[in-house]
Amino acid sequence: xxxxxxxxxxxxxxxxxxxxxxxxxxxxxxxxxxxxxxxxxxxxxxxxxxxxxxxxxxxxxxxxxxxxxxxxxxxxxxxxxxxxxxxxxxxxxxxxxxxxxxxxxxxxxxxxxxxxxxxxxxxxxxxxxxxxxxxxxxxxxxxxxxxxxxxxxxxxxxxxxxxxxxxxxxxxxxxxxxxxxxxxxxxxxxxxxxxxxxxxxxxxxxxxxxxxxxxxxxxxxxxxxxxxxxxxxxxxxxxxxxxxxxxxxxxxxxxxxxxxxxxxxxxxxxxxxxxxx
Amino acid sequence: xxxxxxxxxxxxxxxxxxxxxxxxxxxxxxxxxxxxxxxxxxxxxxxxxxxxxxxxxxxxxxxxxxxxxxxxxxxxxxxxxxxxxxxxxxxxxxxxxxxxxxxxxxxxxxxxxxxxxxxxxxxxxxxxxxxxxxxxxxxxxxxxxxxxxxxxxxxxxxxxxxxxxxxxxxxxxxxxxxxxxxxxxxxxxxxxxxxxxxxxxxxxxxxxxxxxxxxxxxxxxxxxxxxxxxxxxxxxxxxxxxxxxxxxxxxxxxxxxxxxxxxxxxxxxxxxxxxxx
DNA sequence: ACTCATCACTCGTCAGTACGAGTGACGTCA
DNA sequence: TGACGTCACTCGTACTGACGAGTGATGAGT
Numbered sequence: 001x002x003x004x005x006x007x008x009x010x011x012x013x014x015x016x017x018x019x020x021x022x023x024x025x026x027x028x029x030x031x032x033x034x035x036x037x038x039x040x041x042x043x044x045x046x047x048x049x050x051x052x053x054x055x056x057x058x059x060x061x062x063x064x065x066x067x068x069x070x071x072x073x074x075x076x077x078x079x080x081x082x083x084x085x086x087x088x089x090x091x092x093x094x095x096x097x098x099x100x101x102x103x104x105x106x107x108x109x110x111x112x113x114x115x116x117x118x119x120x121x122x123x124x125x126x127x128x129x130x131x132x133x134x135x136x137x138x139x140x141x142x143x144x145x146x147x148x149x150x151x152x153x154x155x156x157x158x159x160x161x162x163x164x165x166x167x168x169x170x171x172x173x174x175x176x177x178x179x180x181x182x183x184x185x186x187x188x189x190x191x192x193x194x195x196x197x198x199x200x201x202x203x204x205x206x207x208x209x210x211x212x213x214x215x216x217x218x219x220x221x222x223x224x225x226x227x228x229x230x231x232x233x234x235x236x237x238x239x240x241x242x243x244x245x246x247x248x249x250x251x252x253x254x255x256x257x258x259x260x261x262x263x264x265x266x267x268x269x270x271x272x273x274x275x276x277x
Numbered sequence: 278x279x280x281x282x283x284x285x286x287x288x289x290x291x292x293x294x295x296x297x298x299x300x301x302x303x304x305x306x307x308x309x310x311x312x313x314x315x316x317x318x319x320x321x322x323x324x325x326x327x328x329x330x331x332x333x334x335x336x337x338x339x340x341x342x343x344x345x346x347x348x349x350x351x352x353x354x355x356x357x358x359x360x361x362x363x364x365x366x367x368x369x370x371x372x373x374x375x376x377x378x379x380x381x382x383x384x385x386x387x388x389x390x391x392x393x394x395x396x397x398x399x400x401x402x403x404x405x406x407x408x409x410x411x412x413x414x415x416x417x418x419x420x421x422x423x424x425x426x427x428x429x430x431x432x433x434x435x436x437x438x439x440x441x442x443x444x445x446x447x448x449x450x451x452x453x454x455x456x457x458x459x460x461x462x463x464x465x466x467x468x469x470x471x472x473x474x475x476x477x478x479x480x481x482x483x484x485x486x487x488x489x490x491x492x493x494x495x496x497x498x499x500x501x502x503x504x505x506x507x508x509x510x511x512x513x514x515x516x517x518x519x520x521x522x523x524x525x526x527x528x529x530x531x532x533x534x535x536x537x538x539x540x541x542x543x544x545x546x547x548x549x550x551x552x553x554x
Numbered sequence: 555a556c557t558c559a560t561c562a563c564t565c566g567t568c569a570g571t572a573c574g575a576g577t578g579a580c581g582t583c584a
Numbered sequence: 585t586g587a588c589g590t591c592a593c594t595c596g597t598a599c600t601g602a603c604g605a606g607t608g609a610t611g612a613g614t
Contacts, residue, residue: 028567038495054594065569070595078355078506080492087576087594095415096491138372207542213490213508213533214373215357218315229355231490231508231533256490256508263540265484305597331564342599347565364564364606 030071033062037076041092048094052082080229080257093227096257099163102235103262122158122167128188129155133172142238143174143246150175152187157223166224168253177247191250195239203241210236213256224255231256310339310349318358318369325371329359357506357534370504373534376440379512380539399435399444405465406432410449419515420451420523427452429464434500443501445530454524468527472516480518487513490533501532508533 037058040046053061058069073090076082082090135149143149152173159166171191178184181197189197199205216224216232226232235252314335317323330338335346350367353359359367412426420426429450436443448468455461458474466474476482493501493509503509512529 030567056594067570068568071567073595074351078492079495084595085576086596087578089594098489101487208539209542210378210537210539211488211510212375212537213510215355215506215508218356229492231492233488233490260487260489262485262487263542265486265540307597333564344600345598348597350565361565362606363566364608366564 029064030068030075033058033064033068033072034075036062037072038079038081041081046092048092050092051088052090052092054089078229080227083227098258098260100160100165100254100259101262102252102254102259103264121161122169123161124156125159126157130188131155135174139172139249142236143172143249145174152178152183154188163258165255165258167259168220168224168251170251170253172249172251174246174248191248194248198239198241198247203247205247206240208238208240211261212236216253220253224253226255227257233259233261235261306341307345307348307352310335310341310345311352313339314349314353315356315358323369325369327369328365329367329369331366355506357504360504375535375537377437377442377531377536378539379531379536380541398438399446400438401433402436403434407465408432412451416449416526419513420449420526422451429455429460431465440535442532442535444536445497445501445528447528447530449526449528451523451525468525471525475516475518475524480524482524483517485515485517488538489513493530497530501530503532504534510536510538512538 037046037052046052052058052073055066055069055073058064058072059066062069073082073084076090077084080096081093083093084090131153133151133153135143135145135147135151137147139151140147140149152171152175154171154173156169156171157166158169169191171187171194173183173187173194175184178187181201183189183194183197195205212234213231214234216226216230220226220232224232233254233256235254237250237252239247239250241247314323314329323329329335329350332343332346332350335341335349336343339346350359350361353367354361357373358370360370361367408430410428410430412420412422412424412428414424416428417424417426429448429452431448431450433446433448434443435446446468448464448471450460450464450471452461455464458478460466460471460474472482489511490508491511493503493507497503497509501509510531510533512531514527514529516524516527518524
C-alpha cells in the first residue's frame with residue numbers, strides 16, 4: 001500500500017534556464033516505492049548489511065508490477081544506497097567509511113626527508129607500463145606546454161595491502177624535463193626517486209594539487225573494483241621546480257568510497273592576520 | 278546490426294571474495310548497444326552538445342526493442358556521458374570542465390590577511406538557517422568530542438554569481454568553543470568573522486581539510502541543481518586553535534562537475550630533503 | 555499581426571510475460 | 585562420508601503493448 005495522498009508539488013520555483021532540469025516528480029509510482037524503501041533504510045528498518053525484500057516480495061507488498069519495482073531498486077542503486085548481487089538480493093550499503101586516508105601533510109623527519117601520499121604503503125602488483133604520448137588540451141596547460149608536445153607516460157596500478165584499496169597512478173614527463181637526466185632512459189623511475197633527482201640537482205620543489213571527482217569510465221570501474229554508483233577521486237599533482245616551471249604531472253585515481261584526502265593548512269608565519277573567506 | 282561475434286569471456290579471474298563483484302558481461306544486448314553508442318561518442322561521431330538519435334531511431338538502427346534501447350541509454354546516463362531531456366532527446370555531455378576552482382593556497386597580502394576559499398565570491402541568496410544539534414558518530418571524533426555533545430549548527434546556501442555554481446555550507450560549533458564569545462548569541466556569524474574572532478583572542482589557527490566524494494542524496498541533488506550521475510565534492514574543514522584543540526567544523530558540498538579544489542604544497546623550510554613518496 | 559489550439563515528435567511510466575543465469579541448500583547416490 | 589545433481593530462490597535480460605507528459609512547429613483563428 002502506497003501513500004495514497006501524494007501532495008502534488010505544483011508550484012516549484014521557476015527554473016533559471018539552466019538547461020539541465022530533471023525535477024523530482026514524486027507522482028511516479030516507482031519513485032514512491034523507492035522513497036518508501038529509502039525511508040525504511042533511513043529509519044533503520046533495514047540496517048546496513050541487511051538483505052532487502054526480494055523483488056517478488058516488493059511486488060506483493062506494494063502491489064505493483066516487476067518493472068516498477070526494478071525501476072525503484074535501480075533508483076536506489078544509482079544513489080549508492082544498496083548493492084544488488086545477482087543470485088542473492090539487494091544489500092543495504094553501509095555509510096561509506098573511507099578506509100584509506102591519503103594525507104598530504106608536508107612534514108619533516110630527522111633525515112630531512114618528508115612524505116607526501118602519507119601512510120599508504122602502496123604496492124605495485126604489476127610492472128609499470130611506460131609509453132609515449134603527447135600533451136592534450138587538458139594536460140598541456142598544466143605543464144605550461146602547447147598541445148601535442150611529446151611526453152613520457154607511465155601507468156601504475158597501486159594496491160594498499162592493508163585495505164586492498166586500488167589506485168591508478170599516471171606520470172607524465174615532458175621531454176624537456178627528462179632531457180639530460182636519467183629519466184630519458186628510465187621514465188618509469190618512482191616518483192619519489194624523481195623528486196630526489198631534482199632536489200639533488202639543486203631544485204626547490206613545490207607542488208600544486210587539484211582534486212576532482214567524476215563517475216568512472218567502464219574500464220576504470222573494473223580495474224579499480226568500484227562498486228555501483230561510486231565516484232572516482234582524481235588528484236592531479238604538478239611538481240614545480242625552482243622558478244615555478246612545471247616539471248612533471250601525476251594523476252592519482254582512487255575509489256571515492258574508500259579514500260579521502262587530507263590536507264593540513266597553516267599560515268607560514270603566524271603573524272597578524274585578520275580576515276578569511 | 279550488432280557485433281554478431283560476441284567473444285564470451287568465460288574464464289574470468291575468480292573474485293577475491295570482496296562481496297561486491299558486478300563484472301562486465303558484454304553478452305547482454307543492451308550493453309552492446311550502449312558500447313556502440315559510447316564508441317560513437319568517443320569517436321567523435323556525436324560531438325558534445327549533439328542530439329543522439331531518438332529511441333525510435335535506435336530501435337530501428339540496432340533492431341532491438343524499446344526496453345533494450347532505454348536500458349542502454351540508462352547505462353550511458355549513469356556513466357554521465359549523456360543528458361536526457363524529456364520532450365527533446367539525449368544530448369552528449371561535454372567534458373566536465375570545472376568552472377569553479379576553489380583554491381586553498383594560504384597566501385598573505387599586504388594587510389596581513391589571507392584567503393581560503395580563494396576567488397569564489399560566494400553570495401547567500403537565503404538567510405542562514407541556525408539550529409542546534411548534537412555530535413554524531415562522524416562529527417564527534419573530528420571535534421574531539423563524545424557522541425551526543427551539544428552543537429550550534431548553521432546551514433547556508435552559497436551561490437557563485439559568475440558561474441551560478443551552488444554550494445551547501447554547514448558550520449558546527451561546539452558549545453564549549455562558543456562559550457564566553459559572541460558566538461553563543463550569534464552562531465550564524467560568518468566563518469571569516471569567526472576566524473578573526475579567535476585570532477584576536479590570541480589563537481594561532483590552522484586547518485585540517487579532508488576531501489571526499491559521494492553520490493548526492495535526492496534533496497542535495499535538487500538544492501544543488503546537480504546533473505545526472507554527478508558526484509558531490511564534500512570538503513570538511515576543522516579549525517584548530519592554539520594547542521591543537523578543534524574549535525569549529527565546516528562542511529562544504531559542491532557539484533563535482535563544476536568544482537575543483539586546488540592545494541598548494543610546499544615544504545616550510547626548503548633545506549635538505551631527499552625522499553618523497 | 556498576433557494568439558492559441560493542434561499535432562507530431564520526444565522521453566517517462568506501467569503493465570504483463572517469458573526465459574536465462576547465479577546461488578545455495580537439500581537430498582540422492584556412490 | 586563424500587561428490588554431485590536437482591531445485592527453489594534470487595536478479596538479469598528481452599519482448600510486447602499502452603498511455604501519459606513535455607516540447608516545438610505548424611497553422612487556423614481572431
